[in-house]
Amino acid sequence: MxxxxxxxxxxxxxxxxxxxxxxxxxxxxxxxxxxxxxxxxxxxxxxxxxxxxxxxxxxxxxxxxxxxxxxxxxxxxxxxxxxxxxxxxxxxxxxxxxxxxxxxxxxxxxxxxxxxxxxxxxxxxxxxxxxxxxxxxxxxxxxxxxxxxxxxxxxxxxxxxxxxxxxxxxxxxxxTASSPADPPPRAPAPNVPPATPRAPAPAPAPSPAPSSVNLSKITLEKRTPISLEKKGGSFGEIMVNLRWERGSGGFKLFGSKGIDLDVGCMIELVDGHKDVVQALGNRFGSFDSVPYVHLVGDDRTGESPDGEFVRINGGKWPQFRRVLIFAYIYEGAPNWAAAKGRVLIRMPGQPELEAQMDSHDNRNAMCAIATLENRDGQMVATKLVEYYPSHQEMDRAHGFGFNWKAGRK
Amino acid sequence: MGVSLAKGGNVNLSKEAPGLAQVVVGLGWEPRATDGASFDLDASAFLLNGAGKVKDDAGFIFYNHKVSTCASVTHNGDNTTGEGAGDDETLDVDLGKVPADIEKVAFTVTIHDADARRLSFGMVGNAFIRVVNKADGKELAKYDLTEDGSTETAMIFGELYRHSGDWKFxxxxxxxxxxxxxxxKNFGVNV
Structure with a gap:
């Protein structure tokens, strides 16, 4: 009935x-x-x-x-x-x-x-x-x-x-803790690093952005680039916003330690200059001068409702070759499912882009979220959400070629 | 504990408590534990003749008309949330003062603003009506409506009625x- x-x-x-x-x-x-x-x-x-x-x-x-x-x-x-x-x-x-x-x-x-x-x-x-x-x-x-x-x-x-x-x-x-349960423990990953780094899959040709987007938010699908058109010759200020949930030790059914997630960028400019902007090593960058990328603040807890921000100077887009946006777990056991990190990319006159770190790979503390590439002045955004054990591994996979040493913030 | 009644059941109060003069009719329900509009239930009484109608509008006892002209039925006040243990609303009935041409007193409960608040009796927990001897506070009869309430927004919980010189419930x-x-309106009140 x-x-x-x-x-x-x-x-x-x-x-x-x-x-x-x-x-x-x-x-x-x-x-x-x-x-x-x-x-x-x-x-x-x-x-x-x-x-x-x-x-x-x-x-x-x-x-x-x-x-x-x-x-x-x-x-x-x-x-x-x-x-x-x-x-x-x-x-x-x-x-x-x-x-x-x-x-x-x-x-x-x-x-x-x-x-x-x-x-x-x-x-x-x-x-x-x-x-x-x-x-x-x-x-x-x-x-x-x-x-x-x-x-x-x-x-x-x-x-x-x-x-x-x-x-x-x-x-x-x-x-704080209504996250989906962790996936069942997988077989332990081999401790031996892979002999050859994973090469990034070639990105498909960019598809033009729809001329009118009704949705205020677009969720980037993995490896599906979205081409963004310039408005008046400039992308303006591009805001990259990382939000996550700290996790809680309070509710024992969901218990997990607090997690500190950091956002950062690897930057390659047209003139060959390469830089990393991240809280680790206090590399906060600069908006108005090279590398034209500025990390605003550092939310250590995830309790700030707005999370962490990186500002990318879209007015200088012609000088950019590419930007790799990444997040890493600075403190706390890798538990991406509990952290529920998501990245929003906003720029004037463009639909908001969103990428969620939802791949539930808890072995690696590093996540390459998305790339912004300069292709003939256009900006092509591609969601990656690839997990790596370290900055070095991610760098190697994406071919920036930095020299790495341990750092603290 | 008095007689626990099922729907349709009745009990002879005069036999349960010989010499019974005054009763308290208590109605209760659980306050809403979930979010949303509160369960504001209103108890009323109708003094009905043999035809099942009020003689006049004064036979309708409710939150705005608390004492019947004959002073036999008194409404003791409105509880708008169901907070508090035990009875949430009570009415006193002085059986000796009920006019001879009144055959029964019906006790009803309605959900205030039920349509707008989208509430029904099936959503209200632990609704009951009980009859207590005012002289000693002893419960004579109780009827738990929890399982009988469903999509209704107004219910006749119970009735006191004359039977061969006795009062029954x-x-x-x-x-x-x-x-x-x-x-x-159903009971003949002009509203």
């Missing part, structure tokens, strides 16, 4: 497959599904009763989540003793910081299917400021299992939601 | 389309 918010119905099946279909999500939106196993108090017995991407199955196997498919599998006969209620939830990953809310999803449909059950709940997302929702609850009433459509939640994200169900958290995971 | 749990206005 079709359930309205608040409506409940008896369940005849013990095994249920529940899935959430939100159609095509707005760009940059990620949904995390979870389940909370609740005792008669309406609270979890302990953190083991929260089933989510970091702990995909409940004790006894009665509830499991399929994060990729936004689905849950339930076997009511296998719920731990003392569990009377299971709340199924969905949260917008970093919904608060990304300024997302559920009313940006035009349709959200929850399907609850068992051998003898077929129910649907069209979640009324219109006007919903929430970033974390309780979709439904499966519960026992006088010996009868039932499901209730809920569709209520919290504008504050996973933090208030988890607290609502009695999960102990020290810090709001929405702001 | 019935758990009604009947939903009603619309809010307090249509509900009052």
């Amino acid at each position: 079709d359930l309205q918010p608040g409506q409940n119905t008896a369940l005849q099946s013990r095994r249920l497959n529940i899935s959430l279909d939100c159609g095509t999500l707005p760009p940059g939106m990620e949904l995390d599904v979870a389940a909370f196993l609740l005792a008669g108090t309406g609270k979890v017995r302990g953190d083991q009763d929260m089933v989510f991407y970091g702990q995909k199955q409940a004790e006894g196997g009665g509830v499991s989540v399929d994060a990729a498919n936004k689905a849950w599998a339930m076997d009511l006969s296998r719920l731990p003793a003392g569990i009377e209620r299971v709340a199924l939830t969905v949260t917008l990953d970093q919904g608060l910081s990304r300024k997302q809310r559920f009313d940006q999803i035009s349709s959200a449909s929850l399907s609850i299917v068992g051998d003898a059950d077929q129910h649907r709940f069209a979640v009324p997302t219109r006007g919903m400021a929430e970033t974390a929702l309780i979709l439904c609850e499966v519960y026992q009433r006088n010996g009868q299992w039932k499901v209730r459509a809920v569709g209520q939640g919290f504008a504050g994200g996973l933090g208030p939601l988890a607290r609502h169900f009695g999960v102990t958290i020290d810090e709001d995971p929405d702001a | 019935r758990a009604v749990g009947q939903g009603f389309a619309g809010g307090l206005g249509p509900l009052a």
Whole structure:
């Protein structure tokens, strides 16, 4: 049957497959599904009763989540003793910081299917400021299992939601720790450096930028160059902005050490001058003189809402041959997934470009994010997101040819 | 603990508490734990004749008209959030003062501004109605509506009614389309 918010119905099946279909999500939106196993108090017995991407199955196997498919599998006969209620939830990953809310999803449909059950709940997302929702609850009433459509939640994200169900958290995971779980440990990488450095793949021919771009933001796809046209002969001031999340040691389910991410640039000018601008070694560069690239400040924590900035003097673009924008983890274990770094490149009169460090390669602390190349006066931006163990390795791969020595900031 | 009633069930209060003179009808619900518009529920009472209608508008007791002309029913005030343990809103009924031509007193709860706030009874947790003997504070009957509430925005929770000289209480749990206005009209109030 079709359930309205608040409506409940008896369940005849013990095994249920529940899935959430939100159609095509707005760009940059990620949904995390979870389940909370609740005792008669309406609270979890302990953190083991929260089933989510970091702990995909409940004790006894009665509830499991399929994060990729936004689905849950339930076997009511296998719920731990003392569990009377299971709340199924969905949260917008970093919904608060990304300024997302559920009313940006035009349709959200929850399907609850068992051998003898077929129910649907069209979640009324219109006007919903929430970033974390309780979709439904499966519960026992006088010996009868039932499901209730809920569709209520919290504008504050996973933090208030988890607290609502009695999960102990020290810090709001929405702001600091709601990152996807680390990928399972891979086989250890060989310690022997590769005999030959990885050569950069040749960039395909630049495709012209659309003459009118409606989207305010373009996500660069890997290795797909975007050619930007000059406006009035100058690119003006090009702002490269790195943002990331520090990570938190507070919420033990998501625990990770703080991460300090730095942004930098390798620069090659037409006259052959090469330079590196980065916090390491206090090489902050200069906007008005060579290398025409200036690192503004150094956010050591990721707590600054605006992150770190590099200003590139687009007025001097004819003197540039290329700029390689990179980020490196200065402090903290490499965990790109938790850091959720992203780089925004803005310049006057051009669509904003965005590259996310989403490749989840945690072996290497260095990431080549994108290149800006001067091709006959045009600027060709190419997303790389390639990971390297060191500055040297990245340099070798991209053929700048610096002399490297250890530095500290 | 009094009699726990299921939907449609009734209990003879005069037999439960011989000599019963005054009762307190308590209505409760859980405050909203999630974000969004608060659950502002309003309890009302309708003094109804044998035809199931009010004799006049004075038989409609609600937050703006708290005491019936006969002084038999008194509304003890509006709770706009459901905060606080136990009853959220109560009405006192002096059974001896209920006029002879009044056959029953219906107790209703409506969700204030339900349409605009997009709320329904199924979203409200732990809604109940209970009848307490005012003399000793003993609970005579309780009806937990949690599972009977669904998409309704107005509900008749229960009713006190005369039966062969006794007072009985019935758990009604009947939903009603619309809010307090249509509900009052249904009982013959000019709103």
